[in-house]
Amino acid sequence: MTDEGSDPSVSGGTPDRKVPLASPRLLESELQVAMDAYRSGWLCMGPRTAELEESMCAYTGADHAVAVSSCTAALHISCLAAGLGPGDTAIVPSLAFAATANAVTWTGASPRFVEIAGIDRPWLSAEAAEAAIESSTKAIVAMSYGGHPGDVADLAELAGQHGLVLIEDAAHASGSWQNGRHVGTFGLAGALSFSASKNLGIGEGGMLLTGNEEVACRARSLRWHGISASTWERRDAAAPEYNIRDVGLNYRLDDPRAALVNALLHRLDKDNRRRAEVDATYREAFSGSDDLLVVAPPPDGERASYCVFAIVLAEGIDRTAFRESLSQRGVETSIHFPPLHDSPAYKGCSMALPLTEAFAERAVSLPIFPHMENWQRELVVDAVFEAAAAGNSESRANGGPRSRSAVAAG
Numbered sequence: 001m002t003d004e005g006s007d008p009s010v011s012g013g014t015p016d017r018k019v020p021l022a023s024p025r026l027l028e029s030e031l032q033v034a035m036d037a038y039r040s041g042w043l044c045m046g047p048r049t050a051e052l053e054e055s056m057c058a059y060t061g062a063d064h065a066v067a068v069s070s071c072t073a074a075l076h077i078s079c080l081a082a083g084l085g086p087g088d089t090a091i092v093p094s095l096a097f098a099a100t101a102n103a104v105t106w107t108g109a110s111p112r113f114v115e116i117a118g119i120d121r122p123w124l125s126a127e128a129a130e131a132a133i134e135s136s137t138k139a140i141v142a143m144s145y146g147g148h149p150g151d152v153a154d155l156a157e158l159a160g161q162h163g164l165v166l167i168e169d170a171a172h173a174s175g176s177w178q179n180g181r182h183v184g185t186f187g188l189a190g191a192l193s194f195s196a197s198k199n200l201g202i203g204e205g206g207m208l209l210t211g212n213e214e215v216a217c218r219a220r221s222l223r224w225h226g227i228s229a230s231t232w233e234r235r236d237a238a239a240p241e242y243n244i245r246d247v248g249l250n251y252r253l254d255d256p257r258a259a260l261v262n263a264l265l266h267r268l269d270k271d272n273r274r275r276a277e278v279d280a281t282y283r284e285a286f287s288g289s290d291d292l293l294v295v296a297p298p299p300d301g302e303r304a305s306y307c308v309f310a311i312v313l314a315e316g317i318d319r320t321a322f323r324e325s326l327s328q329r330g331v332e333t334s335i336h337f338p339p340l341h342d343s344p345a346y347k348g349c350s351m352a353l354p355l356t357e358a359f360a361e362r363a364v365s366l367p368i369f370p371h372m373e374n375w376q377r378e379l380v381v382d383a384v385f386e387a388a389a390a391g392n393s394e395s396r397a398n399g400g401p402r403s404r405s406a407v408a409a410g
């Protein structure tokens with residue numbers, strides 16, 4: 001495939017699918033940048049990682065950007081830097097990825113799972129978060145669902161009012177903005193992901209954003225075993241000796257991957273505009289359908305990254321059969337996410353979160369990526385209507401509810 005003028009590219013995604021869920025794409029010129037990094041002979045964290053951090057600060061407006069090996073690493077370091085530990089609790093949406101809660105748990109603190117804002121607004125509800133605050137609460141961990149800014153400004157205000165720390169899981173949110181601020185810069189720290197399916201997907205990698213110098217210093221230390229001088233700083237003959245100042249981890253990003261992310265950052269806005277076009281196609285096609293509901297778009301003036309596109313099936317439509325039908329037509333789907341409060345790992349946290357449970361039982365994520373062809377969009381839309389119609393008649397045969405209100409119920 002040729003794109004971006006005469007620059008050829010390679011696109012990935014699940015093999016044998018006409019329309020994969022996500023499709024990481026790297027241009028030849030971008031691959032060259034990574035090759036140059038490998039050919040330079042400096043393969044670990046070094047000057048290219050520092051360049052990426054500068055670019056990230058310039059793009060997001062964050063004062064500090066600390067490159068790490070994954071978003072999970074950035075979340076873990078954020079929680080450690082925020083001082084979370086045994087006896088503390090952090091408010092976390094149950095409708096989140098495992099990393100969102102695990103980062104809290106690995107500090108010795110406990111997640112307190114909280115409800116989403118609505119069946120078509122699957123992000124942490126500021127109202128529910130406020131109601132869940134207790135004396136042990138030290139932090140709120142917000143997650144940008146699919147790259148939607150959600151209630152992040154309200155959550156930041158809430159955290160400020162109650163003296164809590166806000167940490168943002170912005171894994172999906174590269175290129176998402178609310179009130180002119182990049183998602184991931186509203187709280188004490190925010191975490192971006194560069195894993196393959198994300199908007200800056202290169203394989204693995206992450207970035208911690210913060211406006212707090214102490215947090216940035218601690219994060220730099222923790223990502224490299226608390227060592228006082230990096231290998232790059234110790235590279236010449238008069239290299240300083242080093243101390244171990246903190247009990248840290250190996251959460252480094254290496255230079256070749258940092259160079260690649262930096263190259264992708266140049267086309268992030270353009271890619272996100274293309275994602276927005278796919279989002280608009282789906283929205284227009286599905287608006288008014290009695291069989292499904294689409295996650296609410298960002299309000300005017302906000303920008304999402306359109307990392308995930310989710311629909312919510314009407315009650316009574318069998319989701320497994322629906323997904324199987326799409327799969328038969330070559331369309332890959334996914335589920336974002338099984339609820340954490342119901343998972344075996346967090347079974348001690350069992351509670352009733354009806355909106356989260358309804359969304360998690362009925363949501364389906366559809367393919368979305370910047371270079372999606374028109375025929376692929378049409379195939380997805382067609383396959384969705386076909387599967388919904390089949391699910392609809394099946395549901396009627398079983399006497400299930402079939403109305404728009406049934407879609408919105410929950």
Ligand SMILES: Cc1ncc(COP(=O)(O)O)c(C=O)c1O
Nearest residue numbers: 070071072097099171193194195
């Ligand atoms: C919402 C969310 N948070 C965190 C992560 C973890 O990102 P990483 O794989 O970069 O650690 C993911 C990964 O899919 C995610 O979807």
